[in-house]
Amino acid sequence: MSIETREKIRAHIKSFPARSSHYSRNQNPNKVYLSEELNVHLMWLLFLKQYENDQYVKYTSGKKHDMKPVVKYKYYSNIFLTEFNTGFGSPRSDTSLKCDQLQQQIENVKSDEELVNQKSNERRLHQSQADNGYTLLRRKSNEALGKNNFDMMTFDFQQNLPLPSLTSSDMFYSRMLWVYNFGVHNCNNGDGYMNIWHEGVAARGSSEVCSCLFKIIRNNTKRSPNLVLFSDGCVGQNKNKTVITFLQFLVENSFYRRIDHYFLYRGHTFLPNDRDFGLIEKRKKLTKATLVSDNVTMIEGSRISQPFVVNTIQTEDILDFKAVAERCMTKSTLKSNSGEKISLNDIHWFSYGQSDETNATHTSSITVDHGGEVWCRYSHNEMEAWKKVKIFKRGVTSISPPTAKYSGSVPIKTAKYQDLMKLFDKGLLNEETKRFYQALTHGNETRATDADDVDDNTVMDYDY
Numbered sequence: 098m099s100i101e102t103r104e105k106i107r108a109h110i111k112s113f114p115a116r117s118s119h120y121s122r123n124q125n126p127n128k129v130y131l132s133e134e135l136n137v138h139l140m141w142l143l144f145l146k147q148y149e150n151d152q153y154v155k156y157t158s159g160k161k162h163d164m165k166p167v168v169k170y171k172y173y174s175n176i177f178l179t180e181f182n183t184g185f186g187s188p189r190s191d192t193s194l195k196c197d198q199l200q201q202q203i204e205n206v207k208s209d210e211e212l213v214n215q216k217s218n219e220r221r222l223h224q225s226q227a228d229n230g231y232t233l234l235r236r237k238s239n240e241a242l243g244k245n246n247f248d249m250m251t252f253d254f255q256q257n258l259p260l261p262s263l264t265s266s267d268m269f270y271s272r273m274l275w276v277y278n279f280g281v282h283n284c285n286n287g288d289g290y291m292n293i294w295h296e297g298v299a300a301r302g303s304s305e306v307c308s309c310l311f312k313i314i315r316n317n318t319k320r321s322p323n324l325v326l327f328s329d330g331c332v333g334q335n336k337n338k339t340v341i342t343f344l345q346f347l348v349e350n351s352f353y354r355r356i357d358h359y360f361l362y363r364g365h366t367f368l369p370n371d372r373d374f375g376l377i378e379k380r381k382k383l384t385k386a387t388l389v390s391d392n393v394t395m396i397e398g399s400r401i402s403q404p405f406v407v408n409t410i411q412t413e414d415i416l417d418f419k420a421v422a423e424r425c426m427t428k429s430t431l432k433s434n435s436g437e438k439i440s441l442n443d444i445h446w447f448s449y450g451q452s453d454e455t456n457a458t459h460t461s462s463i464t465v466d467h468g469g470e471v472w473c474r475y476s477h478n479e480m481e482a483w484k485k486v487k488i489f490k491r492g493v494t495s496i497s498p499p500t501a502k503y504s505g506s507v508p509i510k511t512a513k514y515q516d517l518m519k520l521f522d523k524g525l526l527n528e529e530t531k532r533f534y535q536a537l538t539h540g541n542e543t544r545a546t547d548a549d550d551v552d553d554n555t556v557m558d559y560d561y
């Protein structure tokens with residue numbers, strides 16, 4: 098094969114929009130992902146369609162045996178497999194980072210039996226802790242169902258939904274508009290709230306998480322005094338100073354007397370939200386979406402017995418809880434009252450407002466009010482002593498109310514905007530749809546995403 102042909106194949110592979118994720122950047126820094134609808138064989142056919150159309154026509158008209166392409170499948174796939182570190186589908190962190198790390202460490206010390214044993218024990222302990230978290234979730238869900246001793250919600254983001262959804266081969270070469278869905282599952286009655294917006298409306302960060310939860314809590318007129326929350330322990334999204342400030346804000350403003358926020362172990366977590374999202378994913382396969390409203394209809398129709406409640410989030414709905422956290426909370430690492438540094442990564446339980454505390458011999462327990470302190474534990478074990486943390490900066494006595502995060506819409510990348518416009522030039526989308534996409538603001542300035550606003554499942558457009 099000539100050098101030019103090889104170059105042409107490489108350029109073709111690079112012409113598909115790729116994504117990377119925070120998770121894959123930790124695990125396998127150079128790995129990128131193409132659309133889950135693609136595979137190497139389909140890419141090769143698209144290559145033929147572009148450069149050797151007579152061969153492509155033979156393929157699609159059932160004359161495969163007559164084909165004599167210059168670029169055979171074998172050549173194309175060889176370059177793809179040997180020169181690119183590229184996968185298909187979504188780089189979601191389905192596996193546990195800790196398990197992966199321990200597995201690697203065990204392999205690294207293979208020759209040392211003692212070290213292998215030590216690491217294997219560590220892994221067993223981690224797995225049993227993860228199991229305990231899941232057992233706790235099930236127990237609390239059973240307690241909550243059909244009763245109102247306490248409010249209980251679990252929450253998570255669904256995988257990003259690309260818009261428009263793929264309908265023709267031209268779509269494979271185009272960057273898409275990301276649509277976010279933040280799901281909140283009410284464990285008292287099984288309701289599912291789906292909060293949906295696209296990347297031109299708001300980001301996918303901690304202030305967005307808090308704003309969606311706040312809206313649901315404010316609208317709930319039959320609140321119990323206590324709230325129980327479960328989420329995975331992703332530091333960027335759910336376990337950070339922004340969320341701590343928000344939950345403390347709820348207690349201070351008497352939305353709840355007591356809030357317990359439990360974190361499950363990533364990769365061992367199966368939240369009720371995953372079941373909700375599974376139903377939506379199934380429905381998605383049967384749906385062509387060109388506008389956000391198509392996604393709304395799709396989500397509303399994905400659970401028949403108890404349809405999901407869909408909130409379309411607007412830019413002005415997002416409150417800047419992150420800025421509130423910066424005003425009120427210390428910038429440095431959290432420290433307990435006894436001077437111990439708190440490792441956010443290891444925390445699996447935050448308690449706000451009020452907590453139960455046992456005496457040293459665990460013979461009795463009392464309820465303690467702890468207004469300005471957040472209490473935390475590294476496990477889900479009620480026997481573990483609380484780590485008590487004063488969260489406010491010196492001079493701050495209460496949490497100031499949040500203001501709007503955005504003053505206008507969020508610009509999408511210019512390259513993405515141009516890709517979307519090209520779909521119209523090709524006549525793939527109608528006029529009504531065109532107006533929506535044309536109105537998107539765009540620019541090349543990098544968005545102000547703070548490191549701790551990036552969660553493991555954030556999928557980013559990747560430029561080669």
Ligand SMILES: [Zn+2]
Nearest residue numbers: 193195196364
């Ligand atoms: Zn694990």
